[in-house]
Amino acid sequence: MEPMAARRPRRAASRKVVKAAAMAGAMAAAAVAGAACGGPRPDAGETIVFASSADATALDPHNTTDTQSDQIIMMVYETLIWFDEQMRFQPGLAESWSVDASGRTWTFRLRAGVRFHDGAPFDAEAVRLNFARVLDPAQGHRRRALFAAIERVEVVDPLTVRIVTAYPFGAFEPTMAHVSAAIVSPKAIARFGKELGYSAEASAGTGPYRVVRWKKDLEVVLERYDDYWGPKGRTRSIVYRPIPEAASRVIALESGDVHAIDRIPPADVRRLEARRDVVVLKRPSIGAQQFRFHCKRKPFDDPRVRRAVSLAIDRRTIIERLLPGQAIASTGPLTRMIRGRADLGEIPYDPETARQLLAEAGYPNGFRTTITTTPRYVMGVELAEAVAAQLRKVGIVASIDVLEWGVIRQFWSGIRPEQNPHEIFIMGAGASSADADWGLRPIFRSHPTNENNYGFYENAEFDDLVDRAMREIDAERRNALYRRAQEIVYLEDPGAIWLFDNYHIVAVRGSVKGVTTSPLGVTTFEAAEVVADPVQR
Numbered sequence: 001m002e003p004m005a006a007r008r009p010r011r012a013a014s015r016k017v018v019k020a021a022a023m024a025g026a027m028a029a030a031a032v033a034g035a036a037c038g039g040p041r042p043d044a045g046e047t048i049v050f051a052s053s054a055d056a057t058a059l060d061p062h063n064t065t066d067t068q069s070d071q072i073i074m075m076v077y078e079t080l081i082w083f084d085e086q087m088r089f090q091p092g093l094a095e096s097w098s099v100d101a102s103g104r105t106w107t108f109r110l111r112a113g114v115r116f117h118d119g120a121p122f123d124a125e126a127v128r129l130n131f132a133r134v135l136d137p138a139q140g141h142r143r144r145a146l147f148a149a150i151e152r153v154e155v156v157d158p159l160t161v162r163i164v165t166a167y168p169f170g171a172f173e174p175t176m177a178h179v180s181a182a183i184v185s186p187k188a189i190a191r192f193g194k195e196l197g198y199s200a201e202a203s204a205g206t207g208p209y210r211v212v213r214w215k216k217d218l219e220v221v222l223e224r225y226d227d228y229w230g231p232k233g234r235t236r237s238i239v240y241r242p243i244p245e246a247a248s249r250v251i252a253l254e255s256g257d258v259h260a261i262d263r264i265p266p267a268d269v270r271r272l273e274a275r276r277d278v279v280v281l282k283r284p285s286i287g288a289q290q291f292r293f294h295c296k297r298k299p300f301d302d303p304r305v306r307r308a309v310s311l312a313i314d315r316r317t318i319i320e321r322l323l324p325g326q327a328i329a330s331t332g333p334l335t336r337m338i339r340g341r342a343d344l345g346e347i348p349y350d351p352e353t354a355r356q357l358l359a360e361a362g363y364p365n366g367f368r369t370t371i372t373t374t375p376r377y378v379m380g381v382e383l384a385e386a387v388a389a390q391l392r393k394v395g396i397v398a399s400i401d402v403l404e405w406g407v408i409r410q411f412w413s414g415i416r417p418e419q420n421p422h423e424i425f426i427m428g429a430g431a432s433s434a435d436a437d438w439g440l441r442p443i444f445r446s447h448p449t450n451e452n453n454y455g456f457y458e459n460a461e462f463d464d465l466v467d468r469a470m471r472e473i474d475a476e477r478r479n480a481l482y483r484r485a486q487e488i489v490y491l492e493d494p495g496a497i498w499l500f501d502n503y504h505i506v507a508v509r510g511s512v513k514g515v516t517t518s519p520l521g522v523t524t525f526e527a528a529e530v531v532a533d534p535v536q537r
Helices: 024-036 067-076 124-135 172-177 186-195 246-254 266-273 303-311 315-322 351-360 380-392 405-412 436-444 460-470 475-492
Strands: 047-052 081-083 089-091 094-099 105-110 150-157 160-165 209-215 219-224 237-242 260-262 278-293 327-329 367-373 396-402 424-429 496-509
Touching: 047 246, 067 209, 067 219, 067 237, 081 172, 089 094, 105 124, 124 150, 124 160, 124 186, 172 436, 246 260, 246 266, 246 496, 266 278, 266 496, 278 380, 303 351, 303 496, 315 327, 315 380, 315 496, 367 380, 380 396, 380 424, 424 496, 436 460, 436 475, 460 475
Parallel strands: 047 237, 047 260, 367 396, 367 424
Antiparallel strands: 081 089, 094 105, 105 160, 150 160, 209 219, 219 237, 260 496, 278 424, 278 496, 327 496
């Protein structure tokens, strides 16, 4: 590969979602009421307030897996290369990069004159130290597996770093553009250790904004970093205010107490689109909505049962009734925005074949099960109800268990099959590297515990295919391996009920311009500004 020439950088964004506050309703009411009565109401031109559904979990890029954290991290930290809004690679902290003929040795030429928010210089040693940190098994960082292909990182000179992989790794560039490849200040790493990213002062990157205040479950405040090496932020302060209750977020936007919101109920999306003082931004994303099976619990240890359940679902009807114009039926286990995805068509609605498969599996009269869901996902409860109603038509009687986000998350944190009681459970999924490797390998490759393979899926042929594809750099051969893997997990031995691919939807006040939305499912404000008072309807 030839070195990629540097272009004027314009940052864009990145994935999943975390943490329901125990006092969600009270905090939502307090947030809206506080803004309405003279507290932190936005000041025109100086502050943008974004109401998210939850607070960040940590601002340590090597140790987070949720969207709320990611979209703040992307304002504060930077990667060597990054995805633009069309998912193309762009220079970040590296001006250019190249790979040798073996496909294993990557050389990055770094930007000169860059400093972290705490004054530490950015250089090749900072890059080396960051990857040493995330790859150190003793530190137990949650993103270590993402970088498992890296064998060593070498400092060539202060502005040149060489990254050598253990084998030709076809997903290397998407991995380096992942938010978790962001570079943290070595000074902050040394000072804060395991406390890095858990307070405002313990967060230091090179990005256009720096963290100045973090009141847990109330707000994260970013301030423009005036010594930023690139284009300066256009707004002095960006405030992230968690409002867990969706209706309260919508009220806050309509009243002008916040400038932007996400995770909007479908009926409210349609209503907001009709307002003259609100703009709804919508783009296809890497995210998909599904219900996962516990593949080690009967009857879902039988692929015929999982196929039957999948065929019993009328996806088109669910979308038309619950999310019209806001989702599109899945045509594979990866969405249309992900490199290496295969278009395998929509799963047909075929209740007759579903009944036949159930009979073959020994359940001619169906069975009873439980669907576990959470209102954390848009229409999460309603989707579970719709699936349960359709399953009843083939003899499967499903009760619904609704859990708070913080409760359901406990069952997705590295436990063993016997520790997880959930049989069918809601799940949002998306490859946060926008590549098939990260969309398939951690989520469905067999593993004794469920750090990412939450349903304990296991298929030997699938494992072999994703392992081989991971080491393949020829695009045609790589795509063929991934296509076969997707046929297995989507059609033949399904690991989930794929429902639909999501749009990333954000509503902003009409006075706000320059908000960046990404297919990676995040919203950033590095180029955003308040230009005028919104026109009231």
